[in-house]
Amino acid sequence: MSVPYAKLPLWVEYGLIPLINLVVAFLVAGLVVLLVGESPIRAATLLVQGAFGYGEGLGFTLYYATNFIFTGLAVAVAFHCGLFNIGGEGQAYIGGLGVAIVALALDGIFPWFLTLPFAILAGALFGAAWAFIPGYLQAKRGSHVVITTIMFNFIASSVMVYMLVEVLKPIGSMAPQTETFLPGAHIPTLDWLLGIFGLDIGGAPFNLTFVIALVAAFLVWLLIWRTRLGFEIRTMGASPTAARYAGIKEVRIIIITMLISGGLAGMMALNPIMGDQDRLQLDFVAGAGFVGIAVALMGRSHPVGIIPAAILFGMLYQGGAEIAFEMPEISRDMITIIQGLVILFAGALENMFRPAITTFFATLSGAGRRSEATAAGE
Numbered sequence: 001m002s003v004p005y006a007k008l009p010l011w012v013e014y015g016l017i018p019l020i021n022l023v024v025a026f027l028v029a030g031l032v033v034l035l036v037g038e039s040p041i042r043a044a045t046l047l048v049q050g051a052f053g054y055g056e057g058l059g060f061t062l063y064y065a066t067n068f069i070f071t072g073l074a075v076a077v078a079f080h081c082g083l084f085n086i087g088g089e090g091q092a093y094i095g096g097l098g099v100a101i102v103a104l105a106l107d108g109i110f111p112w113f114l115t116l117p118f119a120i121l122a123g124a125l126f127g128a129a130w131a132f133i134p135g136y137l138q139a140k141r142g143s144h145v146v147i148t149t150i151m152f153n154f155i156a157s158s159v160m161v162y163m164l165v166e167v168l169k170p171i172g173s174m175a176p177q178t179e180t181f182l183p184g185a186h187i188p189t190l191d192w193l194l195g196i197f198g199l200d201i202g203g204a205p206f207n208l209t210f211v212i213a214l215v216a217a218f219l220v221w222l223l224i225w226r227t228r229l230g231f232e233i234r235t236m237g238a239s240p241t242a243a244r245y246a247g248i249k250e251v252r253i254i255i256i257t258m259l260i261s262g263g264l265a266g267m268m269a270l271n272p273i274m275g276d277q278d279r280l281q282l283d284f285v286a287g288a289g290f291v292g293i294a295v296a297l298m299g300r301s302h303p304v305g306i307i308p309a310a311i312l313f314g315m316l317y318q319g320g321a322e323i324a325f326e327m328p329e330i331s332r333d334m335i336t337i338i339q340g341l342v343i344l345f346a347g348a349l350e351n352m353f354r355p356a357i358t359t360f361f362a363t364l365s366g367a368g369r370r371s372e373a374t375a376a377g378e
Helices: 010-035 040-052 055-080 088-106 112-141 145-167 191-195 209-226 228-238 240-245 250-267 270-277 288-298 303-326 332-348 354-377
Strands: none
Touching (some): 010 040, 010 288, 040 055, 055 191, 055 209, 055 250, 055 288, 055 303, 088 112, 088 270, 112 145, 209 270, 209 303, 288 303, 288 332
């Protein structure tokens, strides 16, 4: 095996390389800020302060991060099977439909802690069902999952418009949204959690869904690295030929992986629908399905990496709003450019520095072995 593709220590693979890519992305973003006549240092300060400098900002950062943890996990599970599921946006949309149906049906009957398990199940089942068809077409017909999942995003959007306008909209209402849920479908905020540290989240919708996302991350780790099914998924992703030779049923693994991936994306809907808006509205996903792709890439498809990557993008969303408010010359479009640069270096260009880093560590390793041999000879 050539040196650029040699195995690196885990701390380099999952820590150093993503960090270098992130630093380069922010350096390039700083040049963009400089070109419009603003101070990159002041912009960076506002970014961090707006995201972490006070309770409400931190609450919004973690709220956004919750969405990205779910969608990042969804993309990561598919990655491990060699599948590129870019349909998280549509799967979250349809998952939201399931969450809203449960909330509307049970909000006046049960308290929130009894409604929540049914909503989690409904979001996961509806999201999984939406991912099943692309998974089946990939497994049975060879239809590429990238094409089918992105097409299903548009179909899901149209389905949501129809359901909100023709079916779920209250009589006499003009807005394409459901009625507001009763308290039995309101997920409580975690203001007490940050309150332990003397922080007041104010109007931030940081809620219990964050804990559910962390539990989901742990369960994904267990699934992928501690179960037979996870081993089959990783084997299929590493070498479909070897997997078939080992007796692993390709059709079964592809469909199951897409079901799990879609279910995770569907659970993302809990956060905005029951934790913030307390109703089902159009565009509640707000691009989280696509951000999940970058989160999975930056996190190396591992839950331990996905969680900080999700918080990073939560910081970009919340801190970016702070920059746009305090520095009028930097518009929301420029914040999107900065986010795009992070995605570019974390995704498309993530291997830019890998050959040099691998060569460096291979040289260190070779020098260490020569030193040990010399000492042994003496």
